[in-house]
Amino acid sequence: MGRPRKFDEHEVLIAVRRQFNETGYHGTSVDDLSRVTGLSKGSLYSAFGDKETLFRRIFDEYCASSDQSAAARVDGPEDQALDRLRAWLTAPDGCPDRRGCLLAKTTAELAWEDEGIAARSLAAYETLLESCRMLVEQAQRAGQVDPAADSAALGGLVVATHRGLEALLKAGVDTKTLNRIANATIDSITLEPTRTSA
Amino acid sequence: MGRPRKFDEHEVLIAVRRQFNETGYHGTSVDDLSRVTGLSKGSLYSAFGDKETLFRRIFDEYCASSDQSAAARVDGPEDQALDRLRAWLTAPDGCPDRRGCLLAKTTAELAWEDEGIAARSLAAYETLLESCRMLVEQAQRAGQVDPAADSAALGGLVVATHRGLEALLKAGVDTKTLNRIANATIDSITLEPTRTSA
DNA sequence: CGCCGTTCTGAACGATGGTTCCAAAAAGGT
DNA sequence: ACCTTTTTGGAACCATCGTTCAGAACGGCG
Numbered sequence: 001m002g003r004p005r006k007f008d009e010h011e012v013l014i015a016v017r018r019q020f021n022e023t024g025y026h027g028t029s030v031d032d033l034s035r036v037t038g039l040s041k042g043s044l045y046s047a048f049g050d051k052e053t054l055f056r057r058i059f060d061e062y063c064a065s066s067d068q069s070a071a072a073r074v075d076g077p078e079d080q081a082l083d084r085l086r087a088w089l090t091a092p093d094g095c096p097d098r099r100g101c102l103l104a105k106t107t108a109e110l111a112w113e114d115e116g117i118a119a120r121s122l123a124a125y126e127t128l129l130e131s132c133r134m135l136v137e138q139a140q141r142a143g144q145v146d147p148a149a150d151s152a153a154l155g156g157l158v159v160a161t162h163r164g165l166e167a168l169l170k171a172g173v174d175t176k177t178l179n180r181i182a183n184a185t186i187d188s189i190t191l192e193p194t195r196t197s198a
Numbered sequence: 199m200g201r202p203r204k205f206d207e208h209e210v211l212i213a214v215r216r217q218f219n220e221t222g223y224h225g226t227s228v229d230d231l232s233r234v235t236g237l238s239k240g241s242l243y244s245a246f247g248d249k250e251t252l253f254r255r256i257f258d259e260y261c262a263s264s265d266q267s268a269a270a271r272v273d274g275p276e277d278q279a280l281d282r283l284r285a286w287l288t289a290p291d292g293c294p295d296r297r298g299c300l301l302a303k304t305t306a307e308l309a310w311e312d313e314g315i316a317a318r319s320l321a322a323y324e325t326l327l328e329s330c331r332m333l334v335e336q337a338q339r340a341g342q343v344d345p346a347a348d349s350a351a352l353g354g355l356v357v358a359t360h361r362g363l364e365a366l367l368k369a370g371v372d373t374k375t376l377n378r379i380a381n382a383t384i385d386s387i388t389l390e391p392t393r394t395s396a
Numbered sequence: 397c398g399c400c401g402t403t404c405t406g407a408a409c410g411a412t413g414g415t416t417c418c419a420a421a422a423a424g425g426t
Numbered sequence: 427a428c429c430t431t432t433t434t435g436g437a438a439c440c441a442t443c444g445t446t447c448a449g450a451a452c453g454g455c456g
Contacts, residue, residue, distance in 0.1 A: 002432030003422045022310050026224035030414060040435045041415080047433085051414065100306070104365060108298070108306040111368050112220050122370040129371075152375075153382035156366075160379055163365040164358030167302060170309050172320040173327075177350075181358055184351035188386040200402030201452045228444060238405050239445080245403090249444065 009047070012037045017058045021102045024109050025055055059117065062102045063124040070131040074138070081138035082145070082186060085158055089165065089182035100170045104163060125159070132158045136189070145189055154189050161185045207245070210235045215256045219300045222307050223253055257315065260300045261322040268329040272336070279336035280343070280384060283356055287363065287380035298368045302361060323357070330356045334387070343387055352387050359383045 015036045019028050030051055034041050048054040073084055103124055111118040132155030139145040145154065165178050213234045217226050228249055232239050246252040271282055301322055309316040330353030337343040343352065363376050 001424050001430075003424090003434080005433065006422090024222070024224060024307055026222060027307070027311070029412080031412085042417080042436070043434055045415070100310075105306050107365060107369050108303050109222055109225070111370070112298075113225070118370055125366055125369045125371060129375075150378060150382060153378040154386070156375065156379035157359060157383050157386065160359045160362030160366060160383075161355060163362035164360065167305060167361040167365070168323055168354075168358060171305050171323045172309070172316055173323060177327075177354065180348060180351040181354035184348055185355050185358075188352070188355065199400075199454050201404080202454085203403070204452090227442075229442085240406075240447085241404055243445070 005047075007037070007039060007043075012039065012047075013058060013061070016054065017062065017102065020055060020058060021100070021105060024105060026109070056116070059102065059106055060120065063120050066101075066103055066124050067127045070127050074131050074134045078138040079142040079144070081135045081142065082190065085132065085135050085139075086182065086186045089158065089162055089185060090179055100166050104166055128159050129156055132156070139190075144191060146191055149189070157189065158185065203245075205235070205237060205241075210237065210245075211256060211259070214252065215260065215300065218253060218256060219298070219303060222303060224307070254314070257300065257304055258318065261318050264299075264301055264322050265325045268325050272329050272332045276336040277340040277342070279333045279340065280388060283330065283333050283337075284380065284384045287356065287360055287383060288377055298364050302364055326357050327354055330354070337388075342389060344389055347387070355387065356383065 016033055019032055019036045022028075023032065030041055030044065033044060033051075033054075037044065039047070044054070048057070073088060074081075076084060103121060106117060107121040111121055129152070133152045134155075136145055136149075136151040136154045136158070140147045140149070140151060145151075161182070165182060168181075169175070169178055214231055217230055217234045220226075221230065228239055228242065231242060231249075231252075235242065237245070242252070246255070271286060272279075274282060301319060304315060305319040309319055327350070331350045332353075334343055334347075334349040334352045334356070338345045338347070338349060343349075359379070363380060366379075367373070367376055
């Protein structure tokens, strides 16, 4: 009972995440959050606690959803594993503008000073590494990747490239160039018969 | 004439850069800078102007030195171009701790909100892309990379991987894994005869 | 030795940060 | 229609932010 909430919690969290994603943790004030959510500061505090708590929640949920999509990507026909990796590399996360993904931004900003953030980031990246390793192994079984190659290293190569492409995107490198790099990455780990060079 | 300065400007700039590198622009206060430099706030202001001016100077100088090392890397025997790329990938920039490079951190933090920072970052990354493209072309001439391959894309692959490796390093992925990825990256763009698989 | 120009320090300022609190408003239950 | 419960908006709070300023400290030079 009592007065019902006027706002949709999910929408508020999305707006908050967008703001943190754009201006970072230290770069966004509670006033900013109040502005983009339409809620007053008092309401924000009573609903979500202080700024740090709210940020940790947003970040945890983002990591969880990242874990989830990583796991989802490994499901599918083995002979299309490479295509799924290619698609992942070609479509950067928060892509329309140059906002980039919250995991990358947060790791860059806070991993050095905050042990908890660093630990959560590491876990998320390890999930990513593991899922890419599995995709590479699928491609190996499908005969598209050298079976003698180090699948963990090749999966890591894809993850690292993905992360790097996002950095380049955020710096303003044009999407066409990024896609050429993404395709070259997949091509470079593909066995010769399938290579689509230059 | 007049009272001489008590501090070494170069050392102060290094301390300031380290601090910005660790805690970012929004995350470091002028008090922090005062603490790590040993200078009072007043001295900092009279010597270097306000916080933003100081940061832009630090960042510009970092980008310039990054450009310079990128250019320096292309000099050398053509048949060792791949080795130079491998060495670059294997030794992350600010590596001892997980501090990472100022260019990556700044791009992640500020490129979205600051046009000038974005432009400088883009220029730095394009220099990096160009130098890696040239190294790949050297390796092509030396017969170590498929001459039919897209050298710009392969160079971009190396740059993206480098950037991604640093992100993984900052998240806490162990160095051994990172080196395996780095080596796999170079191996994957190398013509078969030289491959050192697994 | 004492003037002079510069640098240094620390206090002070207004603005903004994050956080708390309270009175008014808005339903739901009785 | 009243009372309870919860949300709401905004004022108030103190700490910290970036910045400025005035006077003390200092070395070179006459």
